Amino acid sequence: MDVRQLEYFLAVVDHGGFNRAASALYLSQPSLSQAIRALERDLGSDLFHRIGRRAVLTDAGTALIAPAREAVRSLQLARASVESVHGLRGAGWTSRPRPHRPSSR
Amino acid sequence: MDVRQLEYFLAVVDHGGFNRAASALYLSQPSLSQAIRALERDLGSDLFHRIGRRAVLTDAGTALIAPAREAVRSLQLARASVESVHGLRGAGWTSRPRPHRPSSR
DNA sequence: TTTAATTACGAACGGCGTAATGATC
DNA sequence: GATCATTACGCCGTTCGTAATTAAA
Numbered sequence: 001m002d003v004r005q006l007e008y009f010l011a012v013v014d015h016g017g018f019n020r021a022a023s024a025l026y027l028s029q030p031s032l033s034q035a036i037r038a039l040e041r042d043l044g045s046d047l048f049h050r051i052g053r054r055a056v057l058t059d060a061g062t063a064l065i066a067p068a069r070e071a072v073r074s075l076q077l078a079r080a081s082v083e084s085v086h087g088l089r090g091a092g093w094t095s096r097p098r099p100h101r102p103s104s105r
Numbered sequence: 106m107d108v109r110q111l112e113y114f115l116a117v118v119d120h121g122g123f124n125r126a127a128s129a130l131y132l133s134q135p136s137l138s139q140a141i142r143a144l145e146r147d148l149g150s151d152l153f154h155r156i157g158r159r160a161v162l163t164d165a166g167t168a169l170i171a172p173a174r175e176a177v178r179s180l181q182l183a184r185a186s187v188e189s190v191h192g193l194r195g196a197g198w199t200s201r202p203r204p205h206r207p208s209s210r
Numbered sequence: 211t212t213t214a215a216t217t218a219c220g221a222a223c224g225g226c227g228t229a230a231t232g233a234t235c
Numbered sequence: 236g237a238t239c240a241t242t243a244c245g246c247c248g249t250t251c252g253t254a255a256t257t258a259a260a
Contacts, residue, residue, distance in 0.1 A: 027227095139249095157258065
């Protein structure tokens with residue numbers, strides 16, 4: 001699984017279809033379709049019912065929405081945490097380097 | 106950024122070095138080194154001070170630990186949420202399919 | 211000299227776009 | 236026929252391992 005795939009999944013959910021989602025992601029429909037397929041294969045469950053040319057959420061898909069948003073959010077937070085250490089740029093040198101258990105072994 | 110990279114990062118932190126971490130991940134040291142480099146480049150900050158042959162956390166690296174664990178955890182939770190819908194396997198068919206705003210446009 | 215980390219290079223994999231196919235409205 | 240989704244195929248970027256290099260203990 002991959003966060004990028006979750007973002008794609010959420011885009012399909014939020015835009016109500018592969019076509020709209022692909023446009024919003026600046027991605028081609030085939031690529032999006034492949035990505036979703038790969039995610040479904042990885043999870044072992046279909047996330048959408050393909051009804052003709054319409055994509056409808058399965059129960060598994062519905063269950064994924066909330067934790068997917070959470071995962072995306074937590075990754076953004078991780079990036080923000082690093083950036084908050086310094087406005088941007090370079091390597092700080094504040095905390096004193098401590099040897100990592102130089103003792104046993 | 107990528108969750109895999111965060112897992113690698115956490116492995117280095119938890120095992121106290123690239124070598125140990127690489128072994129634990131069943132990965133070669135060079136590949137791990139590259140992955141960490143890529144992560145640092147992506148974040149715009151060094152995560153470790155390279156003191157001789159020792160890797161010591163920078164402030165940015167320290168700041169990343171907690172949110173990284175959170176991100177990894179949330180992704181595991183996302184997978185678990187899908188699996189919990191059915192023991193494993195196939196596509197459920199419970200929630201009725203509703204058309205996605207067939208109206209305007 | 212032994213151990214830890216990096217750099218160099220080549221191979222394998224994955225993600226993307228374009229083109230072509232299937233299917234529904 | 237027009238639109239939405241899927242396969243087919245080729246390309247490029249990324250990731251990995253092996254081998255060679257650097258550096259510290």
